[in-house]
Amino acid sequence: MSDIVFFAHANGFPSATYGKLFAALEPEFVVRSLPQHGHDPRFPVEDNWQSLVDELLHHVRAQARPVWGVGHSLGGVLHLHAALRQPALYRGVIMLDSPLLSSTDRWLIRAAKRMGLIDRLTPAGRTLGRRERFADRASAREYFLSKALFKDFDPDCLEAYLDHGLKTDEAAEARGGAGLRLAFDPDTEIRIYRSVPHVSPGRPADLALPVAVIGGERSRVVLPHHGRNARRLPRGEFHRLPGGHMFPFERPLMTAQLVRELLHRWQLEGQAR
Known part of the structure; x- marks a missing residue:
């Protein structure tokens, strides 16, 4: 086994x-x-x-x-x-x-949390206001490749992120449109960083x-x-x-x-x- x-x-x-x-x-x-x-x-x-x-x-x-x-x-x-x-x-x-x-x-x-500085110590500050919706896969790929965090990704790993890190934008669909949004809830991501x-x-x-x-x-x-x-x-x-x-x-x-x-x-x- x-x-x-x-x-x-x-x-x-x-x-x-x-x-x-x-x-x-x-x-x-x-x-x-x-x-x-x-x-x-x-x-x-x-x-x-x-x-x-x-x-x-x-x-x-x-x-x-x-x-x-x-x-x-x-x-x-x-x-x-x-x-x-x-x-x-x-x-x-x-x-x-x-x-x-x-x-x-x-x-x-602990000190950073008490002083309200935790967003500077963790990536939370960089996550605030980050783009979370995309018109399509091609625009999402272009966006991520422009970011330092993703620029050295193995091509297969970047495609996997596009496959699984994004989901259908239901709000756009409800308005009769289409698009993609981040699969990982951005508010949850920020709260995780802030509660390190x-x-x-x-x-x-x-x-x-x-x-x-x-x-x-x-x-x-x-x-x-x-x-x-x-x-x-x-x-x-x-x-x-x-x-x-x-x-x-x-x-x-x-x-x-x-x-x-x-x-x-x-x-x-x-x-x-």
Whole structure:
């Protein structure tokens, strides 16, 4: 029976947009995911992402056996917090450009929230007022290619985002027109950024599971001290891949290869224990 990789996506990027990465893992692993975090009314977005962790745990628990938790950005942090709360549900965690925060990082986040500056510390400020409706797929493609965030995307990953990151604009249809809009609710995306955790459900140093942080070489999210934090964990490690914060979309096959290598090594270590 193949091991389960439960994938958790980055904020604003539905899981199906990672199809090329998933396909590269699926010959050896069963890849499961939640289509969109934060959109289930049973688990509303709240400060410190506690309900989002509840949501993830709800779905991980349903797998009926421990999983390898792999997550990008938001998703990596959710898996870490879920594993800290329920380690028996996990075999290990891989965080793709997700920062392993220090106490100083958390203090800065708490202060930014209290001072009303969290939009400057997170991408929330850049998300406000962002275009969310498009006349058609071609205009959406042109728009995204003009943005720095998307400019280095693997072509297949960009097409996957156009396939799954957009949906029919029902409001335009009701007026007798047509068009597309973002599938990930922009208000939800902003609330997720604004509620970034300044607390942890436990001490990562007490986690006996293997944990790997993989940072993009040009990332401005995972910084050198986050790598040092990872290496200080009992079974922690830190790796870099070419690219920025979006490296799982920029180099999906290279990302999948490193994830496979880590999981194979951890499988062997688990058999030897």
